[in-house]
Structures are given as C-alpha cells and as structure tokens.
Amino acid sequence: MDAKDILGLPKTPLPITQEKKPRPQKDSQRKPDGISREVYALTGGLAPLMPSIDASQLKRRPPSDEKITWQWLPFTSSARKDDLQLYHWVRVVNGVPPTGDYSFAKYNKSVDVIKYTDEEYEKYLTDPVWTKEETDQLFDLCERFDLRFIVIADRFPTFRTVEELKDRYYSVSRAILIARAPSPGEVAGHPLVKEPYNVSQETERKRALSMVLSQTKQQERKDAEVLAEAKRIAESRMAAQGAEEPDLPVTSDIGPESVERAIGHGDTISPSSVQVPSAAVAPSTSIMADNASTLASLRMLRVYLRTYALEQMVQAASSSAGLRTIKRVEQTLQDLEVNLKPKVPTKAVCAEHLELRKEILTLLNLQKQLQYKEAEGSSFRDGSYGDMPGTPKRSHRVVDQDRTFVPDAISFGGERAGKREQKRKGPGRVSETPSSPAHKRPRKMKALDL
C-alpha cells in the first residue's frame, strides 16, 4: 500500500499493462553502490540519511600487496600454569604468523590476598568467634575465588553470612597491614585503614535495600504520601521559626529505615484531602502550611522574579489537587477569558490571580460535592444498591472516594483504580439526570446564566 502511495497510484488493482510501467521507474530509483540489492533492501529500501559506513569501503577491503592465509596453528597462553598447547585459526600475513602472547591472557587478573604467618596470627589476629582453621579456610577461598564473597559464603564449610565473612577478611587484612607497616602514618592513606568495614551498617543497608525493592505498589504510594506529609510539616515548622535561622530540612535525610517506622503511622495520619465531601472548604492546615513554607523559601532566595513567585504559590495552592483538577482549573480560567499566566504580573495582579485560582478550586470541589449528594439523594429515593455511585453504606462511600481521589493526586497509575472510576461515572450520569431535581449543574462557566 505504501509503495502505491509513493508512486501516486490508485489503491484499486490495476490492469497488468499499467503495472509494468512503474517497474522500470522503481529499479532506477534503487541504486546502491557497493552492496548487493538484497542487503540494501534490509535497510527498508531507503538510503540512510548519513552513511554509517563509507559505501566504497565495503568492496575495497582486501589489500592487494599482502598475501593472507588462514592456518590452524598451536598456541600457548601465559595465563595457564601448565604448558598445554591448544589449536586455533590464525591469520597469517605473507607467511609470517603473528607473534606475542595469547590475546586474552591480559584479562587474567587476580586479587592480592594477604598471606599471614602463624606467628602473625597468634600476635594480631586471634578472635573469639573465629578459629584459626576457619580463618585459614576463609583466606584460601578468598584467593581461589578472587573475593567473590557470595561464592565464598556458599562454599564455606560452616554457616556464615556474607557480612561476617567480609568483616573477618577486612579486619584481618587491616590488622596485618597496620602490623607490618613500619609506621602507622604510612598506611593511614590505605583505604582499608581509612574506612574499615562496618558490619552493622552493611547489614542494615542491605536489609533496607531489600525492603525498598520488595515494596508493593500500594506501599510505594503510601511512602510517597508520608514523605510528602513529613516534608510539609518540616517546612511549616521551618516557616514558623522564621527566616532568622534557616535550618536545612531534615527530611532530606529520611532513609528507608525511618520510612519503615513512619509507615506504621501512615495509616493513622490519613491526609485530610481524602475526606473531600465533608471538607468542601478546601483549606486544610496542610495548604496553609504550603503557603507559609513557599513564602519562607521565597524570602530565602533574596532575589526572584514575580512570575516565579506566582508559579510557586500556585503550585502550593494546588498541591492537594490532582492533574485532572488542575487542568479543569486552567480550562475554567480560559473560559473566563483570563490569561493562564498574567501578561502584566505586578504584585496586585499576581495576588488577584492566585485568589482566583483558589476560588476556582473551591468551586470545583463544591461541584463534586453536589454531584455526590445528589446521587446519594437519588439512591435513597430509588432504594437501589450495587452499581450506583455513593452507595448508601457509609464504609463503601469512604472506600470509593479513596479510590477516586487518591489516584488523582498521584497521576494516572493503577489501571484498576482508573477503570473503577469510569465504571462509576457511567451509571452515575444515567441515573442522576432524570431523578435529581436541580440538574442545572453547569459543568463549564459558559453554561452559567448569571
């Protein structure tokens, strides 16, 4: 179909006579140099925009002055401890085979594992938890397996965790280094001496890492919520302290460990934005905190552009709103013929703009609230359950709202949540319009007849 489009031919099948004409045209279009027709066709029949290989190079290769043969010859490798001779194909130029070691021998690297004497062991290396025999075994394995501790742990005769083995190896090596050094200053720069292996930290780190990796999607969401909440609280605390002593927000150091503790609290904190219907008057304390913290951070900047300040304040004010809500706010602004970004951003204009946006958010929340109440009302009247939005049972309502609004706040993730929403909207619309009395529910400002 594409070829016909390119040639400008109609899509219906043509009589044979007409088909023959375009063919010579096609052949003359294809003019690959240096590569065969089939290879050229692999590229899709079109020349690349930039030649990756010079086409003339492709046929040129064998230089005429050299005589090349391939011979099956023996070779040795310096990487081997024995004298085993193996055979392979060798490219011989003018009867002269190539010289030098086996080309892969240079990759045979190994680690320098320290060897201690029995005397040194008695003097510096005794340990309550480790026998000499075990330590010897450990070092032998370390040398054989080039410090691949996971393999070493597998092969170690008694059960030891990777961290224990590492700890023993590194502390022994460190002790020997220090013992053998003529003066402590000389080895102070050695990485083993400077940063000794910390078992507890490593165990903790690995545990935290595996926890983060094994989090379910829901847990991830919860974590993000809790972190955002913690950040907000810390910033509002910072704002409350005033700009006198700006402390760096401690939240930046929240690692997975503290998140684990916070998760326990996460369920009880329950951001107030979840219970939207009762809190139609949107300004919860979190939004006030956002404003205050934004102002504080702006003040710390010392110099900024008015438009930047407005953007930050707008973001803070819509922090609890989902992407769809924000789009609806912008649509409303457009319907009201207000510039999304003020053309003359003076202090007064920016303040008015911000207030307008907040009022639109309130308006949208009220609209949603009204919808729910009407649906609730009509379900009471009809007395039906099941696929009506806002089913009479209170517990369901909270759960449904949770599903509707939280995905809003977090983006379009979670297909299940999304589908649920669509399902709910469907029957909702159908039943709402006939039964609700006040169905002049203007969705857009244009429908307003004020």
Add this chain to the structure above:
Amino acid sequence: MGKPEDTERKKKLKDVEISVPIVYGNAAFWLGKKASEYQSHKWTVYVRGATNEDLSVVVKRVVFQLHSSFNNPTRVVESAPFELSESGWGEFEIAITLYFHNDVCEKPLNLYHHLKLYPEDESGPMSIKKPVVVEFYNEIVFTEPSESFLARVQNYPAVTFPRLPAGFTLPSSAPIEDESKRKRGDTKDHPLNQWFLNFSEADELLQLAAARQQVQAHIAKLRRQISVIDGQNQQFKSSSDQ
C-alpha cells in the same frame, strides 16, 4: 544608636520587599534586499525599565548568552541601556543574566528569552520598516533589602519603593549624579522606543476582578444547592433508619 535599636531595624526590614519592574525582549528588522542567507535580520535583545527608566541604579551588568554559532557567544554589557544587537537568521533561546550591585544582591538572576525574528502571521509580507517586537513584563523582587540599598535608591523612579514600617527613617541618599550622565541610561529616547509595548495592569486587574465575581457568585449558588440537598438527604436517612 545602641545595639537593641539596630537589631530592631534589621527585624523590621525582614517584611519589606522592593521591586523593579522590567521589560525584556527583542526587536528584529528584516533586511529585505540586503538580506543574505546567514544574515537575514538585524535584531536587538534588551532589558529595560518598564517605564523606560534607567536600570543601572540596581543592575551592574547584564550578560547575554547567545547561540554557540555566534562568535564569542557570551556578551557582557556593562552599562545601560542593557541591550545587544546582532544580525543573523535563526531564532534561539537567549539566557540573560542580571548582575546587581553589591549592596543590592550578591546573587545574579536569570531570564530566558526566545528570540523572535519572524512574524506570527507567516503568510503576511515582511516589512523592512516595521520590526517584529516581542516583549515580556516582569518584576524583580528583592527580599530583605539592606538599609544602604534602600537609602541609595529612594529617589529613583526605576524602583518601586516599598512602604517602610512606621517610625523607620532612612539616611538621605547620596547626591544624584549629574543629569547628563543619568539620562543616557534610560530608554525614553531610545531609537526603538516607538515600538515598545505598553504594559498596564489596569486591564488585567479588571479582568481578574470580573472573573472572581463570577466565580464567587457561582460558589454561593452551589452552597445553597448543597444545603438544600443536605436537608432532603437528612430526611431520607432518618426515615430509613426507622
């Protein structure tokens, strides 16, 4: 001037901000017959006071970072009027960095302007006489201005001077330099002046006020509707609970 008074002064300054309204953008002239493939337009990118006052009371220098295909793409302008003229054919983003005097602010501020050479209406004829002008209004806000800064700029129209807290007095500013020197920095007689756009906040304020009124009325209406429905639902609930 004992210590407690000084700290009091410093505290009060914390809630004070001083702003400088600016306009930045470019004007581009098509060269018409004289245009070549690589130099089709002559353009000037600039930063000016919004009312064409001299910005050098606040701005020490401006650095315009041009596209790398220009020679010496980093152009530094040490005095007002803060502008840069060049010729070329392409539109690209120019990074404009404003450096302020030491007593004003130690941190520079960045602006970004997309150079516009070609008119919006692509089908219309290009004129040699009328330039394509794109300007943006903005305000530079300085938080917690120092006393010396406030004192120095108090008589300069380029700056929107804030209302100072009650009882706060500033030392009188240094004598204004001689008129001829000051004149050169402002853009009131600038050759491009006839093309500068006017930015008036009045229209926008009006538009915003009207919009807010509409929204507020709608909110009130919805609240009434909700309370009606609440009442109805309350009746249903109480009847079904029986």
